[in-house]
Amino acid sequence: MSQSFNRRSILGAALAMPAAAAAGNLIAATPAAAAGVVAGAWTDLVLEPGITAQAGATPQVRLITIADTTFLQARGAITCSLAADTKIATLPAGFTPPTWYVRAATPRNNSQGINACRFEINTAGSVSIYGANSGNPITWVQFDAIQVIWR
The missing domain is CATH 1.20.5 (Single alpha-helices involved in coiled-coils or other helix-helix interfaces)
Structure with missing residues (x-):
């Protein structure tokens, strides 16, 4: 023993x-700022008609660079009534669009066991949500989970 x-x-x-x-x-x-982390300011997305920011959760994006890699971060939430793949917003003025599509999965209302949808920004700066259909509409989307490499 x-x-x-x-x-x-x-x-x-x-x-x-x-x-x-x-x-x-x-x-x-x-501190992180001294170690090469540069975070841009949060900027509101320009929402399409029929898309509403949830109270206290205005959809915003920012770019953050860590060790020479730039990421897009998003936050906020929307209320909507999507029955098809839909453009929901445009990047803010002065925000350079990506050179290729930027995609992430993000939470949505749970309907028929589906609780995530695809968030996508195209090369023109349009922000779209994918995954809704007439039998499974999206009524809200939350963006806090989105952090993707920005190209």
Whole structure:
């Protein structure tokens, strides 16, 4: 029994050393802004007629660059009545459209066991939602889960 206890002590000490070193590195780390993270301002999407921002959740986007890779982040939510794939918004003025389609899955109302839809921005800057049909309409979409590489 003594031998097993000693092995556990040695193993525990060996595993604790890298954790202690990592914690020291995290404490000494510089803030994100100093480490190459650049976050743009949140900007409202330009919504299409019939698409409404949920109260307190205006749909917005921003670009954030981390280590020379730029991502699009979105937040907010809409109320709608979509029975087909539909353009819901346009990127804000001054927002350069992507060079290729940008797509992400995002939450929607749960209907017939389907609770996600496709969010897409095309090369013209149009924002569309895919996955609705007359038998399974989309009544709301939430954007907080969207973070994709921006091209």
